[in-house]
Amino acid sequence: MQPTIGRIVHYRLSEQDQQRITAQQNRPLPDGRSPLANSSQAGAVFPAVIVRIWNNNPDAPLCNLHVLLDGELTLWVTSRAEGAEQGTWTWPPRS
Template identity: 85%
Template sequence: MQPTIGRIVHYTLSEQDQQRITAQQNRPLPDGRSPLSNSAQAGDAFPAVIVRIWDATPGSPLCNLHVLLDGELTLWVTSRAEGAEPGTWAWPPRT
């Protein structure tokens, strides 16, 4: 399947993603309170919206994604390939 803007995919967090999320969780919001969020570990998968597509390699485009975490936080990741390992995205399984 060809990725298109606005499609929902599953994104698997990498170690670096986990570190960025932890930093966000520890940073107070403008109103002074801590953001409400559940834990997010490397290897966890979350839904993500495709926001931009880069045709870096024919047949294997890279995507910028807006990852929807469990809580108030989100994560923007750039130039991610389709795959099954941490730091990549995959199409949701059909049910």
């Protein structure tokens, strides 16, 4: 299946992603309070929206994703490939 803008995929967090999430959790919001967020860890899977597709290789396009975390935080990740490892995305399973 070819990725298209607006599609929902599953994204597996990497160690670097988790470090960025932790930094966001420790940064106060404009109103001074801490963001509400449930815990996450590298390897956890979250839904993500495809926001851009890089077609350098049509057989394996890279995608920019907006990862929807469990709480008020989100994560923008760039140039991610389809795969099963941390830092990659997969299509949701069909039921």
